[in-house]
Amino acid sequence: MTILATEGLTRSFPRVTALDRLTVTVGPGVTGLVGANGAGKSTLIKILLGLLPPSAGSAQVLGMDVTVQGAEIRRVVGYMPEHDCLPPDLSATEFTVHMARMSGLPRTAARERAADVLRHVGLYEERYRPMGGYSTGMKQRVKLAQALVHDPRLVFLDEPTNGLDPQGRDEMLALIRRIGAEFGISVLVTSHLLGELERICDHVIVIDGGRLLRSSAIGEFTQTTQSVTVEVEEGQELLAARLAELGETVTAAGRALLLQVRAPETYDVLRDAVCDLDLCLVRVEQGRQRIEDVFKEPADV
Numbered sequence: 001m002t003i004l005a006t007e008g009l010t011r012s013f014p015r016v017t018a019l020d021r022l023t024v025t026v027g028p029g030v031t032g033l034v035g036a037n038g039a040g041k042s043t044l045i046k047i048l049l050g051l052l053p054p055s056a057g058s059a060q061v062l063g064m065d066v067t068v069q070g071a072e073i074r075r076v077v078g079y080m081p082e083h084d085c086l087p088p089d090l091s092a093t094e095f096t097v098h099m100a101r102m103s104g105l106p107r108t109a110a111r112e113r114a115a116d117v118l119r120h121v122g123l124y125e126e127r128y129r130p131m132g133g134y135s136t137g138m139k140q141r142v143k144l145a146q147a148l149v150h151d152p153r154l155v156f157l158d159e160p161t162n163g164l165d166p167q168g169r170d171e172m173l174a175l176i177r178r179i180g181a182e183f184g185i186s187v188l189v190t191s192h193l194l195g196e197l198e199r200i201c202d203h204v205i206v207i208d209g210g211r212l213l214r215s216s217a218i219g220e221f222t223q224t225t226q227s228v229t230v231e232v233e234e235g236q237e238l239l240a241a242r243l244a245e246l247g248e249t250v251t252a253a254g255r256a257l258l259l260q261v262r263a264p265e266t267y268d269v270l271r272d273a274v275c276d277l278d279l280c281l282v283r284v285e286q287g288r289q290r291i292e293d294v295f296k297e298p299a300d301v
């Protein structure tokens, strides 16, 4: 099932091309949209909500065309914007009820629904206080609550962990995971911090300069690569020479060796070589490709 899809999506501003022929497909679950500041993440979200017209290309959200069905899309999609947008004199309850009413819920249902979502995001007694006095973490929670209040099928969360301390960040990430897992709402979440999305996403899209760098299931990003890092207390060069003699591919990587695993027997060869040379093995670690590595690859990959 396709949640959203873009085809050659381009958005130009007078001085910059914010999105450059972006073609991508997103399925259900939690999808991370990663890119450095200015990569085009917010521009993409605004186009997907039908708030900003594309310069070229097309995009569909839940099967609806963003250029003509923006209002219908916004009825079933929640949006947590990046920047602070909360009226300081209103309480979280007043604001969230208002947003529920704006989305068409009757008064009583709006109150009940607002109380529910504020509880889900972890705002209790403080929800009756004016939001001007809230911490960044509390403000982010209210922004999340209003995105969920009309019971959307999909939510766009723009940098929800921005400005949070490590604990606040962990709590927000756990909340996002719950939205996807427990409530069955699909999530598109942006971040410029790559590592944090590894923990909560099923799928990650990486963009840079408005162009797609990579779109893959999370398992493919962090899949085990065919190499192991080997560290010995002393005799690293001896070991490298012996492994090479035995037909293995090995390179020095600082205080360790990087050994290509051509077959399971490579591990036997390593064990025997270490024993024969009477070396003290400190570490054998499987190489894992991290999301960060995507940015080290050439831009046209």
Ligand SMILES: Nc1ncnc2c1ncn2[C@@H]1O[C@H](COP(=O)(O)OP(=O)(O)OP(=O)(O)O)[C@@H](O)[C@H]1O
Binding pocket: 013, 014, 016, 017, 018, 035, 036, 037, 038, 039, 040, 041, 042, 043, 044, 082, 159, 192
């Ligand atoms: N309304 C606009 N007018 C002119 N340029 C814009 C406009 N909106 C965005 N841009 C430019 O488009 C590029 C992409 O911006 P965008 O906000 O989509 O990036 P982003 O990945 O969300 O980054 P950030 O996390 O910093 O918001 C940037 O160079 C930005 O300056």
